[in-house]
Every structure is written in C-alpha cells, then in structure tokens.
Amino acid sequence: MSTKTEKIDRLAELTAQTETSSGSSLWVEAFRRLRASKMAVIGACIIAAFVVIAVIGPWIAPHSPIAQTWRGDVLPNQNVFVGPRGGNWLGLDHLGRDEFSRMLEGARQTLLVGVVSTALGFAVGAAVGVAAGAASTLGGRAGRRFDSVVMRFIDMMLAIPSLLLAVSVAAVLGQSLTTVMIAVGVVQIPIFARLLRGSMLAQGGSEYVLASRALGVRKRRIVLGHIVPNSLSPVIVQATLSLATAIIEAAALSYLGLGNPDASVPEWGVMLAQAQSYFDAAPSLAVYPAVAIIITALGFTLLGEAMREALDPKLRG
Numbered sequence: 018m019s020t021k022t023e024k025i026d027r028l029a030e031l032t033a034q035t036e037t038s039s040g041s042s043l044w045v046e047a048f049r050r051l052r053a054s055k056m057a058v059i060g061a062c063i064i065a066a067f068v069v070i071a072v073i074g075p076w077i078a079p080h081s082p083i084a085q086t087w088r089g090d091v092l093p094n095q096n097v098f099v100g101p102r103g104g105n106w107l108g109l110d111h112l113g114r115d116e117f118s119r120m121l122e123g124a125r126q127t128l129l130v131g132v133v134s135t136a137l138g139f140a141v142g143a144a145v146g147v148a149a150g151a152a153s154t155l156g157g158r159a160g161r162r163f164d165s166v167v168m169r170f171i172d173m174m175l176a177i178p179s180l181l182l183a184v185s186v187a188a189v190l191g192q193s194l195t196t197v198m199i200a201v202g203v204v205q206i207p208i209f210a211r212l213l214r215g216s217m218l219a220q221g222g223s224e225y226v227l228a229s230r231a232l233g234v235r236k237r238r239i240v241l242g243h244i245v246p247n248s249l250s251p252v253i254v255q256a257t258l259s260l261a262t263a264i265i266e267a268a269a270l271s272y273l274g275l276g277n278p279d280a281s282v283p284e285w286g287v288m289l290a291q292a293q294s295y296f297d298a299a300p301s302l303a304v305y306p307a308v309a310i311i312i313t314a315l316g317f318t319l320l321g322e323a324m325r326e327a328l329d330p331k332l333r334g
Contacts, residue, residue, distance in 0.1 A: 022175060025212050025255075047327035057323035063316025071128040074121030079104075081115075082122040083281045088113035096298035110288075110302055111295055119283040120305055126194075126277075126284040127313065130267040134198045135259045138205025143252070145171070145210040150217030150248070151240045154226075168214065174207040183266050187275040194277040194284075197270045201263045212255055216248035223247075250328060258321035261314040268310050285310050 051057040080086060090099050093111040100108040107116035149167045152160030174182070186200040220226065221244065229239045270276055271286025280287060285306040292302035 022172065022211065025208060025215065047324065050327040051323055054323045054327070056319045057327075060316045060319030060321075060323060063312060064320060067124060067313050067316060068128065070121060071124040074124050078118035078121045079106075079115065080118045082118040082283045083114065085113045086115070093295055093298075096295075098295070098299040098302075100299075100301065107305060108299075108301065111291065111299075116302065116305060119288060120285075120309065123283040123285045123288060123306065124309070126282065127264055127267070127286075127310075130194065130198055130201070130284075131260050131263040134201035134263045134267065135205060135256060137198065137202030138259065138263075139209050139252070139256055141202070142206040142209025143213050145206065146213030147217070147240070147245060149210065150214040150221075150244070151236075153214070154217055154221035154244065155230075155236045155240065164214070168211065171207045171210050175211070179204045179262070180266060180269060183270060184273065184275065187270050192275055192278045194282075197267050197276050200270060200275075201266050204266065205259050205263065208255060208259065209252060213245075213248060213252050216251055217244050220244045220247050251325075254321060254324045254328065257317055257324060261317035261321065264310060264314050264317070268306075 075082075087099065087105070087109050091097060091109050091111060091113050098109065098111070099105065099113075102108065105115050105117065107120065110116050110119065145167065149164045149171075152167075153164035154160075156163065183200040183204045186203050187196050190196040190199060217240075225243060226239060229243060267276070268284075268286030268289065271284055272290045274290065276287055277284060280291065288306040289303055289310075292299070292306070296303055
C-alpha cells in the first residue's frame with residue numbers, strides 16, 4: 018500500500034508547479050513533450066483505433082454478433098471448429114457465431130464499462146477529495162480532524178488489493194454489467210480521492226490562495242473557483258491510467274462470471290471465459306479477446322505514463 022500511496026502523492030505534488038522556467042504554462046510544456054514522445058504517440062494511436070472500432074463496430078460488422086448462423090458447422094463436443102475463412106475472417110465460436118463481428122461488438126461493451134466505471138470512480142472520489150482537501154486547507158482544526166478521519170478510511174481501501182475489492186463488491190451486488198461498472202468504479206474512488214486531496218493541499222499554500230483569504234473572499238469560492246481547477250492536472254493523468262486498469266479489472270470480473278448474465282452479449286472478458294473450455298481445440302478463440310484486452314490497456318498505459326513523465330520534472334531528465 019505504501020508504494021501505491023507514494024505514487025499517488027508524488028503525482029499530486031505536480032500541481033504545485035504551475036509555471037516552467039521559460040514562463041510557459043505547465044500543460045503547454047507537457048503537450049510539447051507529448052508530441053515528441055514516441056510512447057505517447059503510440060498510445061494515442063492505439064486509443065484512437067480502439068475508440069473508432071468501438072463506435073462504428075456494430076455498423077461495419079459483417080454479421081450479427083449473436084446469431085448462431087453457422088451452428089451446424091461446429092461440433093464443440095467433438096472438437097470440430099471453423100477457423101478463419103472467406104465469410105468469417107476470424108472463424109466461428111463454439112456456437113457458430115462470427116468471431117470477428119463479436120470482437121467488434123465486444124470493443125463497444127469494453128469501452129462502455131471502462132468509461133462508465135472510471136467516471137463513477139472519478140465523480141465520487143473527486144467529491145470525497147474536495148471535501149477532505151477543503152476541510153484540511155481552510156477548515157481549521159475541526160477541518161483537519163475531518164480530513165484525518167476521511168483519509169484513514171481511504172488508506173484502508175487502498176490497502177486492499179484492487180481486484181479483491183472489486184470481486185467483493187461484485188459478489189455482494191450480484192451478477193450484471195452494472196455490477197461490474199460499480200465494482201470497478203469503487204476501486205477507483207480512493208485513488209482519485211487521495212490524489213485530488215493531495216493536489217489541493219499542494220495548492221493551499223499558494224500565493225493566490227493567501228491573497229484571496231486576505232481580501233476576504235469566501236472560502237467556498239476559493240475552493241471551487243481557484244484551488245480545485247488548479248488541482249486537476251494529475252487527476253486527468255490518473256484518469257487515463259485508470260481506464261487501462263478498469264478495462265483489465267472489468268474483463269477479470271466477467272471472466273470470473275460476475276459480469277453480464279446474458280452470455281450472448283459479446284464482451285471480451287466473457288468471450289475469454291467461454292473460450293477456456295475449448296482452448297486445446299481452438300486456442301484462437303481465447304487469443305483474440307486476450308490480445309485485444311492487452312493492446313487496449315497498453316495504449317491507455319503508454320499515454321498515461323507519457324503524460325506523467327511530461328508533467329514531472331524529475332522524470333524529464
């Protein structure tokens with residue numbers, strides 16, 4: 018847990034540096050470095066391709082992803098499967114459904130789960146982080162006590178392995194796609210909360226905050242109008258990294274049977290779980306979704322790490 022919190026706190030410290038030595042804004046300099054980073058370009062290209070496929074996939078799919086059109090061509094009990102052929106570019110699954118069409122539709126489901134769960138974690142985590150950060154920065158002794166209590170609870174959540182926490186939440190809520198989104202979102206809450214709170218503390222001692230207080234500006238306006246907007250830089254970076262984690266954890270929950278109860282709906286984690294029973298006879302059915310999950314998560318990770326390095330002067334060399 019200490020390593021995880023150290024990384025979060027280090028990322029939060031970046032907001033204290035609002036200006037570079039050249040006088041340009043931190044984000045302008047970071048964007049310049051991102052354009053020159055091969056890692057960032059590769060990650061952005063992977064993400065762009067994934068989003069495009071997820072959005073237009075159902076319209077370019079050559080066949081219905083749920084129709085068992087070629088059911089008679091496969092005999093899973095006898096290990097008879099159909100590989101790539103003219104009408105089915107990636108072959109057929111164990112129920113005679115077009116694997117290529119299911120992969121395209123699965124991209125949309127994966128994107129939906131990743132974005133919704135990350136948005137949920139961000140919304141709740143940001144609310145908790147703002148409350149704790151504002152209390153500690155401008156709330157006096159009582160505020161610091163409130164911040165201490167909240168952060169001890171957040172640290173307890175961070176101490177639990179993320180996948181174990183997600184499985185626990187999903188097991189309590191029951192099997193559904195909504196459950197997966199909530200479970201993965203809950204895992205993201207303490208990360209965003211601690212990160213935004215740390216960013217606000219880094220901004221709390223800034224000259225503009227001291228000047229605003231001296232001028233008698235209301236505390237709520239200082240927090241919402243000045244401190245929070247200036248504390249979002251590392252949170253945006255973390256959101257990119259969290260999308261990669263969300264995709265992997267959502268696939269893991271679906272693989273464990275905690276996802277959508279309708280197995281006919283294509284989702285890469287479900288497809289991977291279904292292919293496990295036929296791995297010896299048709300390993301490609303597991304390879305396709307596994308590779309898709311790995312490449313997509315890699316894209317978000319590469320871009321997120323490149324953004325973090327572009328913002329962190331210690332990593333810029």
